[in-house]
Structure formats: C-alpha cells, structure tokens
Amino acid sequence: MAENTKYIDTKETSPSPKDFKSDQEVRWCPGCGNHAIMNAIQKALPHMGIPREKFAFISGIGCSSRFPYYMNTYGFHGIHGRATAIASGTKTANPDLSVWQITGDGDSMAIGGNHLIHAVRRNVDINIVIFNNEIYGLTKGQYSPTSKLGAKTKSSPYGTIENPFHPGELIIGAQGRFFARSVDTNMNLNQEIFLEAEKHKGTSVVEIAQNCVIYNDKTHAEITNKKYKEDRQIVLRHGEPMIFGKNRDKGIVLEGLKLKVVELGKDGYTEDDLLVHDATLKDPGIHLMLANMQYPNYPVAVGVIRAVKDETYERKLENQIRQVKEQSEFGCVDDLLHSGNTWEVK
Amino acid sequence: MDKKQDVIEREEVVVRFAGDSGDGMQLTGTLFSDTSAFLGNDLSTFPDYPSEIRAPQGTIGGVSGFQVHFGHRQVNTPGDYADVLVAMNPAALKANAKWVKSGGTIILDEDSFTPRGLKKAGYETNDPIKEDHLEEFNIIKAPITTLTKEALKNLDLDQKSILRSKNMFALGMVYWLFERPLKYTEQFFERKFENQPKIIEANKRVLEAGYHYAETVELLTPTYKISPAEIEKGTYRNIDGNKATAWGLIAASEKSDLELFCGSYPITPASEILHELALRRDFGVKTFQAEDEIAGICTALGASFAGSLAVTTTSGPGLALKSEAIGLAIMTELPIIIVDVQRGGPSTGLPTKPEQSDLTQALYGRNGESPLVVLAATTPSNCFHYAFTAAKIALEHMVPVILLTDGFLANGSEPWKIPQMSDYPNIKPPIVPRGEKEWMPYARDPEKLARTWAIAGTPGYEHRIGGLEKDELTGSVSHDPQNHEKMVYLREEKVNRVVRDVPNQQVEGSQEGDLLLVGWGGTYGHLKTALDELRKEEALKIGLAQFNYIKPLPANTGDIFNRFDKILVCELNRGQFMDYLRMNHPKFNYLKYNKIQGQPFTTIEIKEHVKKLVEVNHYG
Ligand SMILES: Cc1ncc(C[n+]2csc(CCOP(=O)(O)OP(=O)(O)O)c2C)c(N)n1
Ligand code: SF4
Numbered sequence: 001m002a003e004n005t006k007y008i009d010t011k012e013t014s015p016s017p018k019d020f021k022s023d024q025e026v027r028w029c030p031g032c033g034n035h036a037i038m039n040a041i042q043k044a045l046p047h048m049g050i051p052r053e054k055f056a057f058i059s060g061i062g063c064s065s066r067f068p069y070y071m072n073t074y075g076f077h078g079i080h081g082r083a084t085a086i087a088s089g090t091k092t093a094n095p096d097l098s099v100w101q102i103t104g105d106g107d108s109m110a111i112g113g114n115h116l117i118h119a120v121r122r123n124v125d126i127n128i129v130i131f132n133n134e135i136y137g138l139t140k141g142q143y144s145p146t147s148k149l150g151a152k153t154k155s156s157p158y159g160t161i162e163n164p165f166h167p168g169e170l171i172i173g174a175q176g177r178f179f180a181r182s183v184d185t186n187m188n189l190n191q192e193i194f195l196e197a198e199k200h201k202g203t204s205v206v207e208i209a210q211n212c213v214i215y216n217d218k219t220h221a222e223i224t225n226k227k228y229k230e231d232r233q234i235v236l237r238h239g240e241p242m243i244f245g246k247n248r249d250k251g252i253v254l255e256g257l258k259l260k261v262v263e264l265g266k267d268g269y270t271e272d273d274l275l276v277h278d279a280t281l282k283d284p285g286i287h288l289m290l291a292n293m294q295y296p297n298y299p300v301a302v303g304v305i306r307a308v309k310d311e312t313y314e315r316k317l318e319n320q321i322r323q324v325k326e327q328s329e330f331g332c333v334d335d336l337l338h339s340g341n342t343w344e345v346k
Numbered sequence: 347m348d349k350k351q352d353v354i355e356r357e358e359v360v361v362r363f364a365g366d367s368g369d370g371m372q373l374t375g376t377l378f379s380d381t382s383a384f385l386g387n388d389l390s391t392f393p394d395y396p397s398e399i400r401a402p403q404g405t406i407g408g409v410s411g412f413q414v415h416f417g418h419r420q421v422n423t424p425g426d427y428a429d430v431l432v433a434m435n436p437a438a439l440k441a442n443a444k445w446v447k448s449g450g451t452i453i454l455d456e457d458s459f460t461p462r463g464l465k466k467a468g469y470e471t472n473d474p475i476k477e478d479h480l481e482e483f484n485i486i487k488a489p490i491t492t493l494t495k496e497a498l499k500n501l502d503l504d505q506k507s508i509l510r511s512k513n514m515f516a517l518g519m520v521y522w523l524f525e526r527p528l529k530y531t532e533q534f535f536e537r538k539f540e541n542q543p544k545i546i547e548a549n550k551r552v553l554e555a556g557y558h559y560a561e562t563v564e565l566l567t568p569t570y571k572i573s574p575a576e577i578e579k580g581t582y583r584n585i586d587g588n589k590a591t592a593w594g595l596i597a598a599s600e601k602s603d604l605e606l607f608c609g610s611y612p613i614t615p616a617s618e619i620l621h622e623l624a625l626r627r628d629f630g631v632k633t634f635q636a637e638d639e640i641a642g643i644c645t646a647l648g649a650s651f652a653g654s655l656a657v658t659t660t661s662g663p664g665l666a667l668k669s670e671a672i673g674l675a676i677m678t679e680l681p682i683i684i685v686d687v688q689r690g691g692p693s694t695g696l697p698t699k700p701e702q703s704d705l706t707q708a709l710y711g712r713n714g715e716s717p718l719v720v721l722a723a724t725t726p727s728n729c730f731h732y733a734f735t736a737a738k739i740a741l742e743h744m745v746p747v748i749l750l751t752d753g754f755l756a757n758g759s760e761p762w763k764i765p766q767m768s769d770y771p772n773i774k775p776p777i778v779p780r781g782e783k784e785w786m787p788y789a790r791d792p793e794k795l796a797r798t799w800a801i802a803g804t805p806g807y808e809h810r811i812g813g814l815e816k817d818e819l820t821g822s823v824s825h826d827p828q829n830h831e832k833m834v835y836l837r838e839e840k841v842n843r844v845v846r847d848v849p850n851q852q853v854e855g856s857q858e859g860d861l862l863l864v865g866w867g868g869t870y871g872h873l874k875t876a877l878d879e880l881r882k883e884e885a886l887k888i889g890l891a892q893f894n895y896i897k898p899l900p901a902n903t904g905d906i907f908n909r910f911d912k913i914l915v916c917e918l919n920r921g922q923f924m925d926y927l928r929m930n931h932p933k934f935n936y937l938k939y940n941k942i943q944g945q946p947f948t949t950i951e952i953k954e955h956v957k958k959l960v961e962v963n964h965y966g
Contacts, residue, residue: 022810024822053805058648061813069810069823074802076651077812078644079674085609085641089648089656090802092634093607097652097803115644118637321627328628333597336629337764342583343384345574 012046019052020045022072033184033210034064034131040190048098048198056097058087060112062104062138064131064210081112084119087126095314098198099126105146106136109165113145117174122313123202130167130205133212134219141215167207168291168305172284177308178204179291181301183224184211189235189302196304202312223300232295236303241274244299259289261298279307358417360425361520364442365434366403367396367410370513375412377517381530382416383584383761386574389416390871392424392946393757397614397697404466409441418573422871424758426948430523432516434458434490436467436474443478451484453519455512457491488559490515497555498548507545511552518556528553580763587726587755588615590762591685592622594733596629599655602741602773607654609634609645611664614697615753616687619659639667643684647671650680651811653801655737659685662704663694669712672746676716676837678811679797681740681775685733688752690944699944700754702867703919708748709897709926715834717841719743720896722750724870727762729755732894734770741775743844744796750896754946755868775799778807787811787821795840842898851891851900858909859887860960865916866893866923869947873916876952886960899930907934912959914939916952
C-alpha cells in the first residue's frame with residue numbers, strides 16, 4: 001500500500017517509545033482510535049532529537065484530552081476548549097519547549113473555536129492534534145461541529161440541521177501555515193506527519209479521523225475501510241505527483257479552476273499531467289481545494305497538505321524584546337521609577 | 347506680578363475642570379496637577395468621564411470632568427466641593443454647579459452660552475445663573491473661544507486645531523489665579539509635539555493669552571496662594587493606580603528573577619495596566635493580547651506552568667469570564683495574579699465609574715470549594731506595593747491571588763515618594779532544585795502548605811497536572827472520597843496560612859473608643875479625611891481601619907473590633923465586606939454605610955453619618 005512505502009528510518013535520538021509512557025493506566029475504551037494515535041506519537045517522539053523534559057502535552061477536556069496523563073512528559077490537562085490558549089502561553093513563555101496540544105473536535109472547534117483560529121492566525125509554534133471523531137465522546141454522544149449534516153445523535157435524534165466545519169478549510173482560512181490530515185490506524189503516515197509537524201516552526205494543525213467505537217463507530221469507514229481505502233484516500237507528499245488507487249491508476253489534475261480526478265491511460269492522461277504536490281505554496285488556493293476534497297466526488301487528501309514557512313509569534317516577540325532592550329535607557333526598576341517627571345522635596 | 351486683589355493664603359484648594367468630552371479636560375487637569383506637584387503641593391485627582399468616546403456634543407451626557415485637590419498639607423481625596431469650577435460650556439455648568447462650594451468661583455466660556463448651547467444642556471431660560479441660583483457665586487464670564495481665535499489669528503491653523511486649544515486658555519487663567527508658572531506646561535508642549543513647532547507655538551500662545559487675560563482684566567477675585575506641602579523628604583513623582591500596578595508587577599519580576607507574562611484582554615478601566623506592561627519589553631515583559639478574557643488567563647496559566655510570573659488584568663465582567671480558569675489555577679496550585687480594576691456592575695454596568703461590588707465575586711465567584719487570596723489596594727500609589735505583594739504571596743505560596751483596585755484608584759493620581767528597590771524583599775518561589783530525589787508534585791512544605799514548582803522543561807521532574815481532583819501527594823487523578831475532602835480542607839488551609847505573612851491591621855485615629863470606621867480598598871482617602879476632620883472639629887473618639895488584606899483577614903482583626911463600641915463598615919456597594927466580616931467575626935454588631943452611585947464617597951456625607959451615630963450614643 002502506497003503510504004507504507006515510507007517509514008521513519010532515522011535513528012532514535014532520545015529515549016525509546018516506552019520511556020514516553022507514564023505509569024498511569026490508559027482508560028480509553030478498548031478499540032478506541034485514541035490508542036493507535038498515542039502509539040504513533042510515542043513512536044515518533046524519540047526521532048525528534050528533543051530531550052523528554054522539553055515536551056509539554058497540553059489538552060482541554062474530552063476523551064482525547066486525557067492523553068497527557070498517559071505521557072511521561074510534562075503535561076497539563078486543562079479546561080474545556082482552552083488548551084490552545086494554555087499551550088500558547090506555555091510556548092510564548094518558554095520557546096524551548098516542544099508544545100503539543102491534544103484536542104477533540106468539540107474541544108477545539110466548538111467551545112475552543114475562537115482560541116483555535118487565533119492561535120493559527122498568530123502562528124504560535126505549537127503542534128495541535130485534533131482527534132476528530134465527529135462526536136462528543138466524554139459526554140456520551142452528542143453531535144459536534146464536525147458531525148455530518150443530518151447525523152442522528154443523542155442531541156439530534158431527528159438528524160442535525162447544522163452544517164459541519166471542515167477543519168482544513170477553517171485552519172487554512174484562518175491563515176494556517178501547516179495543515180495535515182490522517183487516519184488513526186495509519187501508524188506509519190502518522191509518525192511521518194508528527195515529525196513534519198514538529199519540524200515546522202509555527203502552528204501545525206493535524207486532523208486525525210478517529211474512530212469512537214462507542215458513540216460513532218465507523219463514521220469514517222467510508223474512507224478508512226480496508227477494502228477500498230486506497231481508492232478513497234490520496235496520500236499527498238511534497239514534490240510527488242498526485243497518484244492514488246489500489247492499482248495507482250488514478251490521479252488529480254487541475255482543469256480550469258477546479259481539481260479533477262482522472263484515470264491514467266484514459267482520455268490521454270499520463271502521469272505527467274498530474275498535479276505535483278507543493279505544500280509550500282504561500283497562496284492557499286490549491287491547498288484549500290485539496291483540503292476540501294470529499295468522497296464520493298474526490299478521494300480524501302491525507303498527509304501534509306500545507307507547510308508554509310513563516311516567522312513565529314514567539315520568535316517575533318523575542319526579537320522585539322531584544323531590540324527594545326538594546327535601545328532602553330533602563331537597567332533596573334529603580335531607573336524606571338525615576339524616569340520622566342520627578343521632583344525633590346528637601 | 348502685581349495684583350490688586352488680596353491674596354488669600356489657603357491650606358488647600360479644589361479645582362474642577364469641566365467641558366465637553368472633546369474639550370481636552372483630562373489633559374488640562376493633568377497639566378495643572380503636574381505643575382502643582384512640581385511646586386511641592388500634595389494632591390489627589392479624580393477624572394470623571396463618560397464611557398462613550400464622543401457622546402453628543404454639548405449635552406450633559408458628554409460632560410467630562412477632572413478634579414484636582416491640592417494643598418500644603420497632606421491631601422487624601424480629590425475633595426468633595428470645588429473652590430473653582432471651569433465650565434467650558436452650558437452642559438458642564440449644569441452638571442457641575444452643584445459641586446461648587448458656596449461663594450466659590452465659576453469661570454465660564456461665555457461664547458458657548460448661546461441659546462442653542464443652553465437648550466442642549468437642558469436650560470429652559472437664557473439665564474443659567476438665575477435658573478440654577480448661582481447668584482452668590484463669583485461668576486467670571488470670559489470670551490474664551492473668541493480670544494483663543496484671536497490669539498491664533500495669523501498662525502495659519504485650521505479651525506479645528508484652533509478650537510481644540512481653547513482649553514489652554516482656561517488653563518492659563520487658572521494658572522494666574524493660583525500663581526503657578528507656565529514653564530512646566532510649556533516644557534510639556536515641547537516634548538509632546540517635538541516635530542510640530544506650529545502646534546507648540548499655538549499652545550503656548552493660547553496658554554499665555556489666558557494668563558495675561560486674567561491679569562489684565564483684573565476681574566479675578568480673590569486669588570489664592572498655596573504654599574508647598576509639608577511632606578516627607580525624598581524624590582517624588584505623580585502616579586496613577588494603573589501605572590503603579592503595572593510597575594509593582596515589574597518590580598516583582600525583578601525581585602523574583604522570573605520573566606513577567608501578562609495575558610489580557612482590554613477592558614475599562616483596567617486597560618492601561620496592559621498598555622504600560624506592553625511598553626516594557628525592555629524589562630523582558632511578555633504581554634499577550636488574547637482574543638478574550640478566558641484566553642487571557644489561560645495563556646497566563648500556561649506561562650505559569652512554564653515558569654513565568656503570570657498575570658492577567660481585567661475588570662468585573664472579565665473576572666466573571668475568568669472564573670473557570672481561576673478554578674483551574676486553584677486546583678493545579680500554580681501561582682497567578684489576577685488584577686480586577688472594579689467598576690459599577692452588574693453586567694457591563696457603569697464602565698467608567700467606581701464601585702466596590704466585585705468583592706463577593708472575587709471571594710466566591712467560582713464553582714466548587716475554591717479559596718484564593720484576595721488583596722485590595724487603598725491609594726493610587728500603593729497599588730505598587732500591593733501588586734508587588736500579590737506577586738510575592740502568589741509565588742511563595744503557590745496560590746492564585748486576586749488584587750482588587752477600582753476605577754477611582756486606577757485613574758486617580760497622587761504624588762508618590764519613589765521607593766528604593768533595595769528596601770523591597772526578594773521573592774523566593776519554591777522551585778524544585780535540580781537533582782532532587784523522591785520528588786512528588788503535590789508534596790507540600792509543612793509550614794506554608796505550598797507545593798513545590800517543577801517548571802516545565804526541567805529534567806527529571808516530568809509530571810502531569812490538571813483540573814481533576816488529585817491524590818494528596820502524587821498528584822495523580824483521584825476520585826477517592828476521603829482524599830477529596832482532605833484536599834478541599836488543604837487548599838483552604840493553604841490560603842489561611844498566608845495570614846502569617848499578613849501584617850497586623852493598623853488603626854488610625856483613636857485606638858479605642860466610640861466608633862471604628864471600617865473600609866477597604868479605594869475609599870481610604872475619603873474615610874481618612876472624614877476621620878481627621880471629625881476628630882479635629884468634634885473631638886470624637888473614633889478610629890479607622892482600612893483593610894488591604896481581605897482573605898485572609900489580618901490576625902488581629904477581632905482584637906481591633908473589640909476596642910470600639912460601634913463598628914461602621916463603609917463601602918461603595920450594598921455591604922459585601924460587612925457580610926464577609928460578619929461571617930468571619932460573628933460576635934460583633936456591624937453597622938453599615940453604603941453608596942452605590944458610581945461615585946466616590948464625599949467626606950461630608952461620611953461625617954454627617956458618623957455624627958448622627960455618635961450623638962445617638964451620647965444622648966440615646
Ligand atoms: C465548560 C464545560 N462545558 C462542558 C463540559 C462537558 N464536556 C466535556 S468533554 C465535552 C465534549 C467532548 O467532545 P470532544 O471535544 O469532541 O472530545 P472527545 O470526548 O470526543 O474526545 C463536553 C461538552 C465541560 N467539561 N466543561
Ligand atoms: S467514548 Fe469513544 S472516544 Fe471516548 S474512549 Fe470510548 S471510544 Fe474513545
């Protein structure tokens with residue numbers, strides 16, 4: 001299978017995956033997609049060349065947000081929706097930390113939607129991993145901002161009447177510089193994406209289709225089912241043509257202002273006609289189209305869709321501090337207190 | 347200068363500048379205060395302005411005022427009634443005439459008293475003096491607008507800029523009246539408009555024109571002379587409460603050797619703290635203007651986790667939004683300072699007017715058993731000390747601290763004897779030393795009960811914290827019923843132990859006697875003045891206890907209350923502190939005196955009330 005051709009083949013540079021496991025019992029439901037995502041993260045971390053104490057895992061509230069407890073790193077289990085803000089503060093205060101935000105679709109996009117778009121806009125260098133199960137797990141099955149229109153849940157017994165957010169569209173629309181997407185079970189691709197996310201300086205948002213076996217089982221099955229996933233997902237890799245399909249016989253071309261799925265060898269299309277993925281394009285146009293591709297008209301794009309270099313918030317802040325310090329007339333608080341208009345009483 | 351009038355030597359004087367909110371009254375008042383301060387007067391100011399940036403011109407709603415009280419003895423309040431009122435338009439007269447002392451002087455811009463202007467201000471006749479019964483006042487009608495235009499005739503300035511400088515004409519007149527030199531204000535123009543020589547020239551000309559006008563027409567009677575105040579030796583500056591708060595936090599950053607991080611969202615009247623901190627990148631201050639108050643405190647908490655001195659600043663409605671995150675700070679036992687510059691409420695209430703009605707919110711406004719430390723500053727300048735102290739307590743006890751100030755302290759200013767940082771103590775947060783063995787996140791210092799702080803990034807102390815209840819020692823999530831109960835008491839006791847760092851409550855005036863005035867926060871100046879005057883004029887045996895430490899209360903609180911027959915708790919709310927005192931010291935019988943008008947107390951009303959109470963005692 002296509003995405004299995006790449007592995008993490010760099011050497012582990014810090015403790016092994018098991019060193020990242022805390023002594024706490026993992027209490028997600030058996031079969032929950034969260035387990036696989038955590039395994040992939042624990043496998044990827046030793047390859048990042050970062051000592052264990054420099055990792056901070058920060059979360060809000062939800063099933064997925066229990067994640068930090070299971071990690072033998074610094075961890076902060078916050079309050080519902082606010083992990084983005086906590087993480088932004090942690091990173092701004094100490095830019096040496098590798099800050100990871102673990103969040104659910106409800107946590108990040110309902111109650112925390114405002115914080116999410118603003119972190120992305122500021123480009124604080126945090127890695128946000130959204131576990132998207134299109135449902136509220138912890139509160140036992142209400143629809144979320146990513147639930148499909150018409151989804152029947154405990155709080156929408158007759159089907160939702162709300163349009164869902166597409167995380168990719170939201171993030172890229174908010175000037176996101178990094179967006180990647182994957183599926184919980186794809187361990188190798190996930191490790192690869194996490195490494196890319198860490199390497200990227202600025203806010204990285206990774207959306208992972210996660211299966212909640214209890215309240216929303218198989219909601220992503222249409223694209224994740226083993227039988228047809230190769231035909232319904234396309235793995236995007238920077239610099240490679242957009243080919244997909246079990247037999248690697250399909251691809252994406254740009255026709256006019258639209259993306260189009262073509263069959264290689266049919267209607268005269270060859271590999272040379274296919275779009276070559278460029279994750280670094282500043283202009284969000286194509287990335288937005290790629291992020292928005294939906295089954296059945298298109299395959300769903302996984303992999304790093306967008307990775308555009310830009311200065312980060314915390315570096316700009318550090319630079320500003322350095323510059324202002326250089327020009328400052330003050331050496332200590334006493335100087336500040338005596339600045340401006342003062343007078344002597346004798 | 348040769349004056350025909352008698353010069354009246356006065357102890358103190360109150361001047362009130364009032365005009366349309368576009369008339370620059372705040373600046374006028376500030377310049378006058380600065381000059382008085384340079385001359386060695388003690389002073390206190392009270393800016394009083396509408397919350398609309400440009401309320402309809404010429405209407406009562408748009409009146410902006412600035413009161414300065416200065417004197418040659420200690421001045422504790424901006425004063426109740428003004429000796430001199432400058433009214434730049436009819437609305438300013440209408441709104442402020444009632445605040446002038448009988449026989450006082452009122453300076454009017456005659457040009458603005460047109461039939462249209464009068465009507466807009468709500469006058470029914472064309473004679474505002476008669477209509478408002480101001481005949482016994484010393485009314486000075488000066489054609490301020492005309493003379494301002496005249497002064498700037500050949501300077502090639504647009505009409506708008508010309509009219510904008512008429513406040514300087516009024517200021518010039520007042521300078522003459524009080525024998526103040528123009529030079530400090532002229533220096534101000536030179537600094538402020540460094541690259542606009544024409545504007546400097548215009549302002550100087552108008553200021554001088556006002557001064558000379560007052561001198562030539564000789565209609566100003568009487569003039570006043572205020573000698574320098576008898577105040578302690580030292581170097582002084584003027585400071586307002588918001589700036590003092592910001593600087594106190596910066597001082598705490600220096601003394602704790604921790605980077606200062608402020609996550610905040612703008613709100614009146616707290617915004618200037620954020621502004622001042624944002625200026626101070628040279629002290630390494632990181633300000634984070636968040637998308638809302640919740641993000642403001644959450645970024646600060648994240649920064650605290652990463653080892654910063656974490657602060658968030660706000661006013662009542664913002665404090666309401668922060669409550670869930672304050673609970674998280676209590677649970678994770680991370681140090682954080684929450685500054686609440688109170689204003690009238692509920693909801694958005696009175697954004698620019700002082701009130702003390704967030705006390706209950708500060709003490710209890712959260713889910714669950716969620717104790718924290720509450721402090722209150724009592725003067726604009728001691729905001730510095732209490733911001734510093736809030737940081738010291740938060741960091742050394744690993745506890746959130748709410749510092750209450752209010753709009754009156756925030757914007758009011760006074761001369762401040764600049765302290766030496768060497769007189770301030772170091773701040774020593776319980777950061778775990780590297781290489782400690784057997785460390786547990788929630789193990790505590792047996793004295794303070796503070797847990798130790800392992801700052802994210804330190805090798806060997808990787809650990810997890812969060813909002814779920816935790817095991818007493820390991821900090822792991824725990825739902826054990828006994829453990830929870832224990833933790834609830836522990837967190838409360840930890841806050842109570844702060845009392846060991848709280849100085850004994852002082853009583854001013856009589857140390858025992860008929861009545862104890864009790865106040866907290868920004869009402870200090872008024873209560874102190876009332877106390878001094880009552881003791882002097884009526885020889886009453888009364889004292890004043892003004893509280894800075896609210897939770898925990900000073901250890902000697904009960905002892906103090908024991909020494910007085912009556913306890914009168916005065917607050918700008920319905921009695922929140924009194925309720926709290928009654929809960930903590932139930933054996934006393936408290937009386938209360940409250941005002942909820944978005945205005946500070948006046949000394950007079952406090953005095954009247956106290957006199958009634960003490961008389962009852964004598965004859966009843
Ligand atoms: C302020 C607040 N409101 C509501 C809740 C209840 N709550 C907890 S988790 C959650 C939604 C969880 O859904 P999601 O973020 O998608 O995470 P999942 O459990 O699916 O991983 C809600 C509504 C809360 N804890 N706090
Ligand atoms: S409820 Fe769903 S999301 Fe939560 S742990 Fe169980 S399977 Fe996972």
